[in-house]
Amino acid sequence: MNSNDTSRSALELAIRYGFIVLLCGLAVFFSIYASGFASARSAVFIFQSVAITGILALGVTCTLVVGGFDLSIGSVATSALMLSAYTMVILEQSAFVAVVVCLAMGALVGLINGLLIVKMRVPDLLATLGMMFLLIGLQRIPTQGNSIATGMNLPDGSVAEGTFSAAFLWLGRHRFDLFLDRLLPVPVVVFLLIALIIWLFLGYTRHGRLMYAIGSNERAAGLVGTNVHRYKIVAYMISGMLASVGGILLAARLGRGDIASGNNLLLDSVAAALIGFAVLGAARPNAFGTAAGALFVGILLQGLTMMNAPYYMQDFVKGAVLVAALVFTFYLSSRRGGRRTA
């Protein structure tokens, strides 16, 4: 009886803190074995490498919470990348207009996704998969499949005169001073801010609580008077807008509308959100976990790179971490509860 209790509480501890311990362990390991890993610059570099993925992952988290899934985030991000470049370089608009247009596009895509899912009753994976294809194609049409940069030739024979404005590039390239000169890049700050907001929204507001209720039992949530359709649509709109933010930051970092960028965004961010299930034994989507998951992947890749692991190992490592996290979440959690249904 007693030994049973002890092993059960040990399991409980492992589920709850195992992931965090692993994260710290990794950091310590790399600090010892990879010279230069334990420095402020290196830490910031890790944050910077996961900032955009992390922002997208926080969006996916919102759709996972309502029991959905958004496969279109990667293509929304690349669409925002192209759209911002198009707005500034070809339409010669200001940074402000470019940002507003991109956010509106993300919200609109989210709205369409949501309507497809709740009104047309298309299953979430299929609706957002369709939207992904549609956007991948759509973003190439205005430029006939070319990347966008100042000075490029336009179809009507003229030359694109517009430029990425300094204000826009600031979003991707400026670094704030923090103890050290030019330490903290804007995207990292944006990522941390968004993570904080989504964490508060999902975990501590009644809207977040209702969204979790919808994800757990949609019928029951509806029968207590929750507007299930509206919350689902809002979740997809949040996801679309955050993906847009990711795309804007990417464009600002690159300084051109690169058609080939952002291929890995979807898989990386979905992985981060799913790894997040394992953090603190939540066994459900949560903002803190998502951010920690993104960071975990970042630390691992940075450390391995500094220990001279070849770049082509990266995807394998990410995949392995994801599978391990999923086993952690679903297998261990299922053993945890003697769930009794009378």
Next chain:
Amino acid sequence: MKEVTCTLNGLEKSFARNHVLRGIDLQLRAGEVTALMGANGAGKSTLVKILCGYHFADSGRMELGGAPFAPADAADAISKGVVTVHQSIDDGVIPDLDVATNLTLDRLTEPGVGLFVNDRKLRRQARAVAESMGLTMDVRTRVADLDVADRQMIAIARAMARSPKLLILDEPTSSLSASEADRLFNLIDRLRADGVAILYISHRMSDIRRVADRIVSMRDGTISGFFDTEPLDYVGAVNAMLGHQMTEVDIDPVTGGEAVLEARELRLFADSPPIDFTAREGEVIVFTGLLGSGTTELAEVLFGLAEPADGVLLLDGKAYRPESAAEAVASGVFMSPKDRSVNAVIADFDIADNMTLPFLKAFSRFSFLSERAQRQASRDMIGRIGVKCQSERDGIGTLSGGNQQKVMIGRWLLEDARVLLLDEPFQGVDIGARRDIGKYIRQTAAGRTTLVFVAEIDEALEIADRIIVLNEAMIAGEYVNRDVDLNHLVAAVSGPARAQASGQPFPTSPNQAMA
């Protein structure tokens, strides 16, 4: 003495701190129906789950047909001859496949079956099974298109097709009408004659009176009573299960104050006759009727989930036509739906979050939730309605059915309702919890009107001031709950509706003591 099919010896089982089974000794004999009674949380479900291979016992032995029986999983238990028909119907059928496939599915997994499926042969076999069960539907119908009762019969038919040694029926009649239940009982009689040992779990005394050869009462994880001498001591069995003398509920029916909810010429279906009723402040009205009599539809119309074919509803004298649950709740009309695990319970949430779910707005400032306020209100309600739990932060899944139901009803009592609708509030709830819920509903009934929808007449008599009988979507009788003529009531419930109504629309009951 009949041959023993199954022996249980000292079974024990714990979930975390919860000692659910504390040594169960039981013998089940061939050709006998053993009724298992127990309050929710007594350990019945756990016992069944051990028998059918979902859980392992912590200690103790089981024997089946003289050999040790320790099923590795559900499939193993079935192959050894222990077949269970579970309470929730859709566990027993595959809704997307047709009746024929459902009835013959298990043959497809047997060794030695060819690669290709011979549809004609399957349908012939299925038809034979269906006929032996007295089922008349076309075997090509998709199961999802059948109604609940037919689906239940299919689930039972599937179990029969495996020719079990021990058949476990877990509340099999909970969604059957009287005539369908009769068909089931006939079938049980036949199986008993064939020498099958049957473990029959039910809360319904009428079922137990009809089928049981022996009664076993469980309480707090032990067997608290065992009855096998004719005539069976039903009162003793209930007492053993509850641990105290069951008292008749004493109701002093009130007539109610001003009209709160009025229905005028309400038609539930296009071809059904109009319904008129007035629900008054402070009174509890029970709508009762068989499956398909319109009680569910009426509840849905009142809560904005369905549109009436015709007619007007008035709430406090003003037109009331909700288009969604949200609108109904905003107007002060609350409903606790039936089938709580599907329609009410948020399995991922703890008690406090489940309890406060409808009124989260009241527990938040600028949208931010105050966990303290949530927990305070939940603790309060847990105390008042009597939920048995360690704390308000327990997961909802750790509670027994009766306690879960208390939480689901308690959530609608956190704020004052104008109209409280309770659809099958006693579904899968033991008598103890049922009494608690009924008492609390009546205690708090002032200031609102309460409409309860139940199929069981016993349950209606325990809670109602007034009972309205629906039959084929029309009002077939109305009774003030004082010395109700039960024969008359049952006739109104089960009789041919139209004739009944035209003869005597509002029967008054003579002074005759209830049974």
